[in-house]
Amino acid sequence: xxxxxxxxxxxxxxxxxxxxxxxxxxxxxxxxxxxxxxxxxxxxxxxxxxxxxxxxxxxxxxxxxxxxxxxxxxxxxxxxxxxxxxxxxxxxxxxxxxxxxxxxxxxxxxxxxxxxxxxxxxxxxxxxxxxxxxxxxxxxxxxxxxxxxxxxxxxxxxxxxxxxxxxxxxxxxxxxxxxxxxxxxxxxxxxxxxxxxxxxxxxxxxxxxxxxxxxxxxxxxxxxxxxxxxxxxxxxxxxxxxxxxxxxxxxxxxxxxxxxxxxxxxxxxxxxxxxxxxxxxxxxxxxxxxxxxxxxxxxxxxxxxxxxxxxxxxxxxxxxxxxxxxxxxxxxxxxx
Numbered sequence: 331x332x333x334x335x336x337x338x339x340x341x342x343x344x345x346x347x348x349x350x351x352x353x354x355x356x357x358x359x360x361x362x363x364x365x366x367x368x369x370x371x372x373x374x375x376x377x378x379x380x381x382x383x384x385x386x387x388x389x390x391x392x393x394x395x396x397x398x399x400x401x402x403x404x405x406x407x408x409x410x411x412x413x414x415x416x417x418x419x420x421x422x423x424x425x426x427x428x429x430x431x432x433x434x435x436x437x438x439x440x441x442x443x444x445x446x447x448x449x450x451x452x453x454x455x456x457x458x459x460x461x462x463x464x465x466x467x468x469x470x471x472x473x474x475x476x477x478x479x480x481x482x483x484x485x486x487x488x489x490x491x492x493x494x495x496x497x498x499x500x501x502x503x504x505x506x507x508x509x510x511x512x513x514x515x516x517x518x519x520x521x522x523x524x525x526x527x528x529x530x531x532x533x534x535x536x537x538x539x540x541x542x543x544x545x546x547x548x549x550x551x552x553x554x555x556x557x558x559x560x561x562x563x564x565x566x567x568x569x570x571x572x573x574x575x576x577x578x579x580x581x582x583x584x585x586x587x588x589x590x591x592x593x594x595x596x597x598x599x600x601x602x603x604x605x606x607x608x609x610x611x612x613x614x615x616x617x618x619x620x621x622x623x624x625x626x627x628x629x630x631x632x633x634x635x636x637x638x639x640x641x642x643x644x645x646x647x648x649x650x651x652x653x654x655x656x657x658x659x660x661x662x663x664x665x666x
Contacts, residue, residue, distance in 0.1 A: 416630025500537025560587030
């Protein structure tokens, strides 16, 4: 018989059932990742101890507000909207609080605000790199943190192998006989210190090196990620005496600018110019654009799975998952 004067807690149930607190939490909250036998043992312990879980003690996943914070860059595009859609679907049993940072200074203030208020059950950081001073502040957080499309050694994260993706893109083009391959990159230096452009540029150079093709600095063009900027750059590239036979862009939006410029200059794609994008946005299929596809829905699913596991267990496992892009062959690339 339990001591009626003593308040029974989830710790007592875990001890009685000889399982962890996280397992008791999963049983109480109806999670599926518990064996039937273990569930029976826990339920029997709950009955024996006459335990009635309170809203706060009804499992670690319900210990606060049932709210998850999502910190994202301010500039929304299809890439971010797809990630957010995937996150929302995985967190259907939580309310989402969106924190959008327009500047690095605002990002720093938002992190301080979220940590100081301590009102959420967990935080997802999307794409934004965690700087040293921000990480020092995040150490004070009393909730789990997971990263998607960015990485930091202190937190569990899911990201994409941008270097490998660009390398495979160039390998594909060189395999079709292209040697004069230009790249239109995104901004290498930016206030948020994003690394995606530099990683994809590195992969481009690796691809040329593996094919024993000398790097032509004139074929490396830096863009602001915009369609218009890529259009202007493409016209300069195609006006060269030994113009490129293929242009690889580090985003599909830039690839649209390349296609427009080629059409305006009456250069046929892919007969006279091959164009390969990156990201596999929805409009790419409509345009027949060959591109590198990133598994955005899988990244969202795995990132939230990491976060939920840490909410349930209370343990920061610092897991790292790296997803590799895949080539999507459509109509804008052909052999030389």
